[in-house]
Amino acid sequence: MAVVDTALTETPAQGATDVSQGRFLRAVLRNRKAVLGALILLLMAFVAAFPGVVATRSPQAAIYGQNSLPSSAHPLGTTSLGQDVFSQLVWGTRLTLIVTLIVSAVATAMSMIVGVTAAYLGGVTDRVLTVITDVFLILPVLPLLILLAAYLPPGATSLIIVLCITSWAFQARQLRSQGLTVRSRDFLLAARARGERSLYIILVEIVPTMTSLLVASFLSLAVYVVGFAATLQFLGLGNSSELMWGTMLYNAQQASALEAGNPWWALAPGAAVALLGTGFALLNYAFDEIGNPALRPVRRRRRRGRDRAAA
Amino acid sequence: MRYLARRLGLFLVTLWAALTVNFIIPRVMPGNEAQAVLATFRGTVNPAALHALEIQFGTNVHQGVIASYFEYLGNCLTGHFGVTAQNVPVINEIASKLPWTLGLVGVTTVLAFVIGTLAGAVSAWRRGGRFDGLVPPSLFILSTVPVFFVGLLLIYVFAVKLNWLPLQGNYDIGATPSFSASFIGDVLKHAILPGVSLVVVTAGLWVYSMRNNMVTTISEDYVKMARAKGLPERQVMSGYAGRNAVLPNLTGFAMQIGYVLGGSIAIEYLFSYPGLGYLFYTSTTDHDLPLMQGLFLFYTLAVLVCVLIADLFTAVLDPRMREA
Numbered sequence: 362m363a364v365v366d367t368a369l370t371e372t373p374a375q376g377a378t379d380v381s382q383g384r385f386l387r388a389v390l391r392n393r394k395a396v397l398g399a400l401i402l403l404l405m406a407f408v409a410a411f412p413g414v415v416a417t418r419s420p421q422a423a424i425y426g427q428n429s430l431p432s433s434a435h436p437l438g439t440t441s442l443g444q445d446v447f448s449q450l451v452w453g454t455r456l457t458l459i460v461t462l463i464v465s466a467v468a469t470a471m472s473m474i475v476g477v478t479a480a481y482l483g484g485v486t487d488r489v490l491t492v493i494t495d496v497f498l499i500l501p502v503l504p505l506l507i508l509l510a511a512y513l514p515p516g517a518t519s520l521i522i523v524l525c526i527t528s529w530a531f532q533a534r535q536l537r538s539q540g541l542t543v544r545s546r547d548f549l550l551a552a553r554a555r556g557e558r559s560l561y562i563i564l565v566e567i568v569p570t571m572t573s574l575l576v577a578s579f580l581s582l583a584v585y586v587v588g589f590a591a592t593l594q595f596l597g598l599g600n601s602s603e604l605m606w607g608t609m610l611y612n613a614q615q616a617s618a619l620e621a622g623n624p625w626w627a628l629a630p631g632a633a634v635a636l637l638g639t640g641f642a643l644l645n646y647a648f649d650e651i652g653n654p655a656l657r658p659v660r661r662r663r664r665r666g667r668d669r670a671a672a
Numbered sequence: 673m674r675y676l677a678r679r680l681g682l683f684l685v686t687l688w689a690a691l692t693v694n695f696i697i698p699r700v701m702p703g704n705e706a707q708a709v710l711a712t713f714r715g716t717v718n719p720a721a722l723h724a725l726e727i728q729f730g731t732n733v734h735q736g737v738i739a740s741y742f743e744y745l746g747n748c749l750t751g752h753f754g755v756t757a758q759n760v761p762v763i764n765e766i767a768s769k770l771p772w773t774l775g776l777v778g779v780t781t782v783l784a785f786v787i788g789t790l791a792g793a794v795s796a797w798r799r800g801g802r803f804d805g806l807v808p809p810s811l812f813i814l815s816t817v818p819v820f821f822v823g824l825l826l827i828y829v830f831a832v833k834l835n836w837l838p839l840q841g842n843y844d845i846g847a848t849p850s851f852s853a854s855f856i857g858d859v860l861k862h863a864i865l866p867g868v869s870l871v872v873v874t875a876g877l878w879v880y881s882m883r884n885n886m887v888t889t890i891s892e893d894y895v896k897m898a899r900a901k902g903l904p905e906r907q908v909m910s911g912y913a914g915r916n917a918v919l920p921n922l923t924g925f926a927m928q929i930g931y932v933l934g935g936s937i938a939i940e941y942l943f944s945y946p947g948l949g950y951l952f953y954t955s956t957t958d959h960d961l962p963l964m965q966g967l968f969l970f971y972t973l974a975v976l977v978c979v980l981i982a983d984l985f986t987a988v989l990d991p992r993m994r995e996a
């Protein structure tokens with residue numbers, strides 16, 4: 362677990378940490394899923410950072426032919442209002458990525474606070490927090506999202522708020538069980554004996570031992586957030602003037618793009634959502650494999666009598 | 673039995689929490705959406721029903737919050753979930769759409785769980801084989817794709833391009849509902865595309881948990897023992913390894929069911945399939961808050977019932993749970 366400890370400081374253990382750091386990097390590079398996932402996310406990040414470089418046309422101006430098919434001028438055609446679909450896709454990347462990253466980070470932090478606090482303090486606090494977590498786990502997310510979104514002005518900020526409220530519970534449960542396993546370790550007893558406050562112990566002593574689990578939480582949250590954000594906007598609970606993939610899908614669906622012979626308007630943002638989700642998912646799965654050798658693909662170790670499976 | 677009693681306790685607490693969330697949301701959210709919406713109800717809805725709604729949403733109320741809260745809980749307990757903008761009881765509206773959702777989403781969810789679990793079990797049994805290398809990763813990748821995207825692709829290929837299957841709806845517009853073979857065939861034809869989208873995306877949710885549980889149980893001593901006794905492979909796989917590996921997966925089923933129901937809302941909207949999900953969509957565009965809140969309660973109840981069913985299965989399969 363310490364392989365991802367990023368706290369590299371000038372200590373005698375420097376050499377050892379360098380080695381494990383290098384081994385971690387090598388493990389990542391050797392894992393095809395990790396490399397593919399990282400490439401997808403890097404591509405998305407580049408497009409989000411420099412949309413003007415990738416797409417030169419205006420994403421909003423309705424100045425081109427309406428509902429035109431893909432051509433060299435408009436690689437993905439134009440909308441029913443005469444906007445360039447490719448430019449919309451490219452410029453929509455930024456806000457989509459920002460919403461995903463903010464929600465995943467905030468929700469991970471929320472689940473960390475709830476889970477670790479419950480595990481460390483125990484007793485009544487633990488029981489209350491566990492019940493709250495269980496309730497949030499069971500409440501169906503999308504109906505709750507829709508309900509909350511109905512009361513807020515449509516837009517990215519509302520989207521971030523409602524997604525944060527609804528998506529922390531699953532990871533909180535996992536972090537709680539991880540917290541329970543470190544609870545009785547000696548270094549925590551030592552910290553308590555020194556008379557450190559609970560907040561210090563939770564943030565400085567417990568949380569760093571969970572770095573890899575937090576990264577995994579962040580990645581698996583990102584997979585869901587990408588999908589949920591797009592689904593909410595697809596259902597019309599976004600602000601259709603804000604350029605995101607989900608709002609593109611909503612506009613396309615409202616204009617019956619598929620039936621109108623303008624399929625890329627709907628399929629391209631859908632594919633982009635799927636690709637981004639897949640990128641996070643691949644990285645997450647590769648992370649699991651690197652951290653847990655039992656899950657790595659086995660090739661040589663085949664059971665006796667299992668040869669017919671390979672035939 | 674204590675296990676089931678504890679789960680029943682969570683059932684009641686969650687239901688109460690959902691009711692409370694419904695009561696709190698209109699009061700704590702900024703703006704006065706509820707007031708604006710209820711103002712439009714004034715002409716169409718009878719005064720008694722309007723009074724009940726005003727108590728639920730906290731507008732135009734001349735009593736304390738606590739008193740309102742208990743009156744609202746009392747209304748819900750006696751089956752009064754308010755009325756829609758058209759003065760139809762919310763519960764009647766839900767009951768009229770329920771069969772379509774139950775048929776489409778219920779069948780596909782069970783199907784997806786069985787497919788995912790079986791695929792996970794088989795791939796763990798033949799770990800490292802061709803099936804293991806192909807099926808779980810593909811299903812897993814598919815499960816991260818938003819369900820409506822799969823729906824869009826299927827519509828484009830099979831409804832728009834090939835024109836094999838209908839684009840939307842639950843049966844042909846001209847058809848009259850009956851129990852004739854042609855009508856049932858028509859309904860099934862309309863259910864294929866939305867159903868396949870749901871199965872394809874949700875089956876992967878349970879593949880890896882089952883595979884990984886199975887990998888662990890296969891190396892247990894009791895499985896070795898069963899092999900050593902010379903039991904047929906199939907019996908060892910299902911009765912010894914599978915039976916134990918499926919237990920955490922049933923808990924996983926309960927965890928994912930809310931997510932699956934969420935996906936079904938998007939699919940019903942995409943295919944204009946007139947079930948509860950489509951009703952949810954139209955209630956948001958109509959700003960019909962009482963209907964939305966009623967649907968939220970209903971979806972919570974549906975999840976809870978599924979969780980309880982999964983718990984019952986766990987109790988049946990695992991003797992330890994029955995005695996604990």
